[in-house]
Amino acid sequence: MNKSKHTEPLLSTQQAADLLGVSLRTVQLWVEKGALDAWKTPGGHRRVTQSSVERLLLKNQTQPVDNSVRILLAEDDELLKQLYSLQIESWDLPISLQSVTNGIAGLLKIGEWAPQILISDLQMPELDGFQMIRELKLSPRHENMKIIVVTALTDAEIAAGGGLPESVQLMRKPLLFSDLKDRLEKLLQELR
Structure with a gap:
């Protein structure tokens, strides 16, 4: 994601990990694989879009309910x-x-x-x-x-x-x- 085009709220990888209930490394892997939208600051820190975290949370909450x-x-x-x-x-x-x-x-x-x-x-x-x-x-x-x-x-x-x-x-x-x-x-x- 290009920082200059960015207007939505951003989260640090640790904030994203806390919200998603996963480890920091898992968030980093998800970013690398494109499951979360993110970019790096000039200092090399990742910033994750809040909307991509919310999409992943919503996807987890809307899993079909069955007894299996x-x-x-x-x-x-x-x-x-x-x-x-x-x-x-x-x-x-x-x-x-x-x-x-x-x-x-x-x-x-x-x-x-x-x-x-x-x-x-x-x-x-x-x-x-x-x-x-x-x-x-x-x-x-x-x-x-x-x-x-x-x-x-x-x-x-x-x-x-x-x-x-x-x-x-x-x-x-x-x-x-x-x-x-x-x-x-x-x-x-x-x-x-």
Whole structure:
């Protein structure tokens, strides 16, 4: 956005983060991906238009109301993503499933769609699962989100990547979908 053409109220990235209930880094990622309108001051600080923050807030408030639990799948392997979708949708559980291929898209979708459960790989392009989960844990808005990590990484590799918060449930690849179904059924009971 060009400052000289600007006439509407502006917010700092921290003000936008506070209003949206997300971390400062999440707002920065949303700006970089175009989900929020912003420009940089001569000093290099971002200013976010108040109208783009209000649009995102309104979008979150006008989500269709249904009784299904929203699950976001973050997986960059297209074939594996399709297999997850086919399996999960065949279980006839009260869920709505959407998917993304990296952590940046994951943070954007979480901000827009507010899933209650995240199923994530750790090794993804652009922003990996480790970084995405760290960003989510910075925001009180997402403290009740249930997170399941499905990975082929060893415990040592997970530790080298910065580890995972205790609240994150870990499942290993190759994944038995019956185990995932059991885990999801338990989480659905907790959420209801």
